[in-house]
Amino acid sequence: MSVQEDPEDNPVQVDKGKGRAHEPTERTPLLGSTSGGQDDTVTTASSHRGLRSQLCTVFLVSLSICIVGASLLALLAWTYASRASDLTPDDIIKNDLVFRGPDKIDVLNITKDGSVWLNVKGRVGVDAGSAIGVDSDEDDGLFKDMWKTIGRWGLRTLDRVTVNLTTINITPEYDPNMILVTLDVPPVELPLSVDPPDDSSWLTPVSEPIRLQLCANATSLLQFLRNSWKQGALTVRADIGQAYIRGGSLDTASWRSNFRSKLSDIRTAIRLRLPAIPGFPAPGHGNPFPAISELITLKSFNVSSEPNKLNLQATATILNPAPPSFHLSVPPLPFIISIPNKTTVALASVSTFPFNFETPNITVSMAGDVFPISLSSFSVISHFVSRYLSGKPNDILISSPLLDGLEVEAVFPAPVPRPQILRDVTIRDMKIRPTGTTFLASGIVEGRVVLPSGMNVGLDIFRVLPDVLIFDGEVPPSANTTDHDDPDLPPEMPLPDPLPEHAFGHIRPDEWLPSLSVPIEPNPGEGAAYAISAKVSDVPVQVLPGRQKEFSNFVGKVIFGADGATAGILGQAAVSVEVEGLPLTGPGRRTPEVVLSGLPFQGNVHVGKKSLLMDKGVTDWTKILGTLT
Numbered sequence: 001m002s003v004q005e006d007p008e009d010n011p012v013q014v015d016k017g018k019g020r021a022h023e024p025t026e027r028t029p030l031l032g033s034t035s036g037g038q039d040d041t042v043t044t045a046s047s048h049r050g051l052r053s054q055l056c057t058v059f060l061v062s063l064s065i066c067i068v069g070a071s072l073l074a075l076l077a078w079t080y081a082s083r084a085s086d087l088t089p090d091d092i093i094k095n096d097l098v099f100r101g102p103d104k105i106d107v108l109n110i111t112k113d114g115s116v117w118l119n120v121k122g123r124v125g126v127d128a129g130s131a132i133g134v135d136s137d138e139d140d141g142l143f144k145d146m147w148k149t150i151g152r153w154g155l156r157t158l159d160r161v162t163v164n165l166t167t168i169n170i171t172p173e174y175d176p177n178m179i180l181v182t183l184d185v186p187p188v189e190l191p192l193s194v195d196p197p198d199d200s201s202w203l204t205p206v207s208e209p210i211r212l213q214l215c216a217n218a219t220s221l222l223q224f225l226r227n228s229w230k231q232g233a234l235t236v237r238a239d240i241g242q243a244y245i246r247g248g249s250l251d252t253a254s255w256r257s258n259f260r261s262k263l264s265d266i267r268t269a270i271r272l273r274l275p276a277i278p279g280f281p282a283p284g285h286g287n288p289f290p291a292i293s294e295l296i297t298l299k300s301f302n303v304s305s306e307p308n309k310l311n312l313q314a315t316a317t318i319l320n321p322a323p324p325s326f327h328l329s330v331p332p333l334p335f336i337i338s339i340p341n342k343t344t345v346a347l348a349s350v351s352t353f354p355f356n357f358e359t360p361n362i363t364v365s366m367a368g369d370v371f372p373i374s375l376s377s378f379s380v381i382s383h384f385v386s387r388y389l390s391g392k393p394n395d396i397l398i399s400s401p402l403l404d405g406l407e408v409e410a411v412f413p414a415p416v417p418r419p420q421i422l423r424d425v426t427i428r429d430m431k432i433r434p435t436g437t438t439f440l441a442s443g444i445v446e447g448r449v450v451l452p453s454g455m456n457v458g459l460d461i462f463r464v465l466p467d468v469l470i471f472d473g474e475v476p477p478s479a480n481t482t483d484h485d486d487p488d489l490p491p492e493m494p495l496p497d498p499l500p501e502h503a504f505g506h507i508r509p510d511e512w513l514p515s516l517s518v519p520i521e522p523n524p525g526e527g528a529a530y531a532i533s534a535k536v537s538d539v540p541v542q543v544l545p546g547r548q549k550e551f552s553n554f555v556g557k558v559i560f561g562a563d564g565a566t567a568g569i570l571g572q573a574a575v576s577v578e579v580e581g582l583p584l585t586g587p588g589r590r591t592p593e594v595v596l597s598g599l600p601f602q603g604n605v606h607v608g609k610k611s612l613l614m615d616k617g618v619t620d621w622t623k624i625l626g627t628l629t
Helices: 035-085 089-096 128-132 142-158 218-231 375-389 477-481 548-560 621-626
Strands: 097-110 115-127 160-165 168-172 181-184 188-193 204-214 233-247 260-273 296-306 309-319 327-330 334-339 345-352 361-370 394-400 403-412 422-435 438-450 459-472 503-507 513-520 529-543 565-579 593-607
Touching (some): 089 115, 128 142, 218 233, 218 403, 309 345, 375 593, 422 565, 438 459, 459 529
Parallel strands (some): 115 188
Antiparallel strands (some): 160 188, 168 181, 181 204, 233 260, 296 309, 334 345, 438 529, 459 565
């Protein structure tokens, strides 16, 4: 019988990987044991479930934090936006937008349509913290202080905004329908500030080009200025159709650019107090605006002749009411000077040299030419020049092609001191002869024509018309107080009433006297000078009413005196001159002739015995004088 082996008695053979592999038999299982793989799978699944749980927890917590944070940010943004939405454009302009200046204005260009391009320099800033209420306050609680801190941080991060405005219309407060000027401003950057100091150190310098267009007619504009002066301030309203606001700088695109807003129908009142002008009543209290002539002082005036042209040069000062801190540079400006008449006569075209506003006076230099003058306008020109040479002011109109329809009334001042055009007047070889009951005078009128300083024009004085009073002896000082208006043409000078002391005769030719003129060297401080002479032949001497005795006394001095007698002469004269370079237009005469009338003169004439000639049939002067009594 066979003995069965005990499994425990058989040692377990350990496969060390060096033995031969067991050959599979019919008892070998088709699938190996899987107990170890199942344990690994269970462990991995448990790990994945734990990780997913942790991720979900983290995600939910993060999402909750984000939702809470976003809600808080949205709440903060809503509170800031709510504050901002309550602001009106007028509040921002008056309370939060700060502008200091303008510190300097440069006139860049003036176009033919009257547009003025300016470059305005100033300082600007926006107190954004005050606008939305996030400025620091010691009385704020913890949460409000935190709320404001976040708001201030947001404004500092935003830093600035870009504002693009549509055309700004400036109208009087009393008439919103009358547009005075329009302003076109390019997009401008406005820096945002919080908790600014009390001074102006926080403001940012800006320099912006602005287009200004005058819209009101001249009458309305001048009336507005006069009304404003009486009130003491410029009270206007600024109307802006749209204002587009974008965060960030003008030329830089960033996340700040996503902050956008638009304001519509912006209207704000502006009141600018007018400064006082030295030497004049302060504006306000119903005081009228000073006359333009009172603001302008003509310092120098020069006229010179060129072929077919008269050149003009002048320098004037204008009172500057602006404060010393205000600076303005102005390019050349064209102006037209006209003489008011039934129809305005254009006299000259001038252009200013570039000038700056200075304190207290602005000095303006200009140059130009006299316009070609028609024959029909010569009487107006003659009257203007005659008044000027007689020491009288003239009314003028100042206009500019840049400001269509604007004419400013002004006064062209008289030269100071009053010029003495006719000097050293005398009658050489004067002879008086009786004929019947009348007396005739003959001789050669001589004198000098001296123009005021600055008038260096070429003249040909080709005829004169003297109107003379004759005195027994030199002209007394009291006779010089008589003054007469200048007529357009030289009619007979009216006799003064009462007659001057010692005056006894009146001489006035019935027609112009041909004359000769020669340029002479002027004295220092004089303009062009000419020596003139004209022959007087048999001009009637009118014995003044009630002055026969004075005439008799004078003739007696001549006859019975050892050296004759001195006769004083006083009067006015008219002269016809050809002005070199004065352009003339129109058919007919091409000689640019100007009549200067009302030119006063004074002189002395020595009359000797030989000057008293006797006509045939008259025995002696005694009988002649007897007929006068």
